[in-house]
Amino acid sequence: MDQTEIEGKIIILNGTPRSGKSSIASVIQNEFEGVWMNIGVDRIMDMTPEKFQPSIGLRPGGERPDLEPFIQRMYLAMYKSIVAFSREGLNVIVDVGHHDGYSVEHNILQEAAQILNGTPAWLIGVRCPIETVMKRRIETWQKGYTPEGKIPRPIELWQKLVHIPGIYDLEVDTSLYTPEECAAQVHQRVYEGSPPIALQKIRSDN
Template identity: 45%
Template sequence: MTAATGHVVILNGPPRSGKSSIAAAVQSSVEGTWIHLGVDSSVAATPAHLHPGIGLRPGGERPDLEPLVSTLTEALYGAVAVHARLGLDVVVDAVHHHDYATPLDTFAIAQQQLRGVPTLVVGVRCPLEVIRERRRATWGGAGYVASAHTPDPVQRWQHAVEEAVRSDLELDTSEQTPSECARVIAATLGRAVSLR
């Protein structure tokens, strides 16, 4: 007997916008068996000399890695699709953008891999000043360093990710907690919310 196809929720937003926190809230409170895959798990599985892999930031700084980004995106969403087709639900934290040195549409790759799988695309939004504060709290201001290619990488992430994908639903993590965001996602999917 084949299980019903699971749902996929793609959380697309810039780094530090709150995607991982929402994913954890979905796993702990939304009805279903939720598997969390995405940028962090892909980068963790990628050899260090090929970092940031799928997390390559906007600006075309590493055109040598762009073919790998395409392949890793295809592999990630292929795995997401397999999980869903086996009846598991998948929440994906993603940073889709088009700002590469060569033409590359990672979201189109995702859509191709997920053809026939029920998918909800959630734009995770957060004002720049809140993202900057979260970065300071986490890394003390370290992290992305401006360069000739990306004079303000935080702002560039924000713009590139928001422009790349049309969302079915948008959430603002400066106004909603991860639990509140998970409840909105559950309601959109018609799923129950439990307190586990």
């Protein structure tokens, strides 16, 4: 039997904060076949001591170079644990916002692609226009535009950097589709589409 036939599937949802990743992940976890473990930025942040926050949720801009070595290790440990779950036959949904907007380049996504080599892992881009992101930030956190009416620079950086290099097995737009509809697109890609290739391309480009 092929090894991928006994390994759990891995779906990585990559996008900015408030792009709708968590809502899609919830639908996948509750409605897809089998057991789906939810591992991602929120779970890692919950485990991280206060003095090392915001952990792997650190926004782009190079504001905390002191945290960056720790953040890189946490990301790599997270992906190694995801592989361990998969090898036990457990499916994993991963909610993250990858960027390389640190004080120096860390190439964390490329390293993650190496760790996931040989696993059935799909990389899904969760797109959302910045205007919709801002609306959701105001509704959720009561945080929006600057006093001058501009989009805060970290939000602009998220929007610019999180989808580099932009290689995906599928992209969904949460401003056009509900979480359920986005999850249905993911289901079709994973269960009816061709084998995943995005992470393979990222590995070969590294």
